[in-house]
Amino acid sequence: MNYISRRRLLQLGLLTPLVASPFYRQSAAFAVCKDGTCCIDPECSNATKITGSKPNGNIPGISNFIWPIAGAPNTPYEIGDAFGPRLIRGEYDWHEGIDIKANEGTDVIASCPGFVRIAAACDARFVNSGKIIQIQAYKYDNNNNIIQKYRVSYHHLSELFVNPGDIITQGTVIGKSGCTGATWPHLHLEIRKEDVPQNPYFYLACPTVGTHTVAIQSVNNNTNGTLTVELRVTSPRTKLDINRINVFALDSNNNQIDSMYVDFNETHNCGRIIQSNINPQAINSYTYTENIATPNRTVIITPEDFSTTQPNWIVTFKFNGLSSSNTTKIKAQALDCSNTIAEDIKTI
Numbered sequence: 001m002n003y004i005s006r007r008r009l010l011q012l013g014l015l016t017p018l019v020a021s022p023f024y025r026q027s028a029a030f031a032v033c034k035d036g037t038c039c040i041d042p043e044c045s046n047a048t049k050i051t052g053s054k055p056n057g058n059i060p061g062i063s064n065f066i067w068p069i070a071g072a073p074n075t076p077y078e079i080g081d082a083f084g085p086r087l088i089r090g091e092y093d094w095h096e097g098i099d100i101k102a103n104e105g106t107d108v109i110a111s112c113p114g115f116v117r118i119a120a121a122c123d124a125r126f127v128n129s130g131k132i133i134q135i136q137a138y139k140y141d142n143n144n145n146i147i148q149k150y151r152v153s154y155h156h157l158s159e160l161f162v163n164p165g166d167i168i169t170q171g172t173v174i175g176k177s178g179c180t181g182a183t184w185p186h187l188h189l190e191i192r193k194e195d196v197p198q199n200p201y202f203y204l205a206c207p208t209v210g211t212h213t214v215a216i217q218s219v220n221n222n223t224n225g226t227l228t229v230e231l232r233v234t235s236p237r238t239k240l241d242i243n244r245i246n247v248f249a250l251d252s253n254n255n256q257i258d259s260m261y262v263d264f265n266e267t268h269n270c271g272r273i274i275q276s277n278i279n280p281q282a283i284n285s286y287t288y289t290e291n292i293a294t295p296n297r298t299v300i301i302t303p304e305d306f307s308t309t310q311p312n313w314i315v316t317f318k319f320n321g322l323s324s325s326n327t328t329k330i331k332a333q334a335l336d337c338s339n340t341i342a343e344d345i346k347t348i
């Protein structure tokens with residue numbers, strides 16, 4: 001929960017890019033300060049350079065992923081924070097994993113097989129990772145060719161039981177959960193495919209406790225073809241696998257005139273998230289420009305505080321160029337990672 005994405009820090013001007021691209025890619029070496037704390041400055045004179053390791057042998061392939069904490073994601077090992085946009089202590093952050101509540105010293109088991117790429121007191125590529133393990137994992141085809149590469153990271157650990165280069169099988173106890181680099185005991189789990197963070201709920205069995213909802217709160221339709229729809233998406237803490245939100249503009253015969261959506265996975269991949277205001281005191285939402293060619297067509301995501309029992313995402317869609325006279329209904333959908341759909345329809 002104490003994790004602040006590097007991209008966010010870059011956006012706020014609190015870090016300088018390590019590479020030419022503003023979207024930070026993992027490099028071959030990283031730095032750990034000699035006192036064991038994480039060093040975010042790779043040129044720090046107190047830092048020790050550590051190079052990525054190679055596996056010692058053949059690496060078993062992935063068939064599926066399992067929860068890294070036994071009993072998760074249900075009580076008491078519920079999810080503290082979901083993937084994607086979140087409000088954390090009054091600030092907005094793009095969470096690149098999920099936070100699983102776990103008492104200090106809880107066994108952390110490998111979600112998938114692979115080799116240990118990182119097992120360290122910290123890793124400069126992740127802000128406040130604390131003790132971290134990262135597993136490099138592969139999916140093979142029938143001829144043992146690699147078809148997908150994953151990196152699965154476990155943050156804030158209290159103990160590490162593996163070393164870089166170790167090959168591990170799914171279910172191996174690789175360490176103990178903890179609170180290093182965090183303000184409360186939890187496991188931050190991050191699944192990257194081809195180095196892009198994914199919503200972990202696409203890979204882990206999703207809970208079916210409770211249902212999510214979507215409600216159309218308001219529709220403003222003006223004569224210039226600009227139509228603004230505000231939604232509230234709500235999900236109980238036991239089911240934080242919301243990923244996609246659709247809005248359809250319909251005519252009186254229920255024919256679709258236009259549509260917009262936001263997909264937390266895609267939004268991250270597109271790298272088109274723009275904070276509405278670069279002043280960290282005044283950030284109140286994420287603005288996602290769906291189509292660069294029509295910049296006035298935007299989605300604004302405003303997550304509410306995750307500490308409540310029913311976290312909400314307020315999502316505003318701004319259509320542009322619609323014929324207002326034809327649009328008579330709005331249909332909104334919220335989809336979880338299992339494609340379970342909640343829906344609301346409003347006549348305007």
Ligand SMILES: [Zn+2]
Nearest residue numbers: 001003099188
């Ligand atoms: Zn986290």
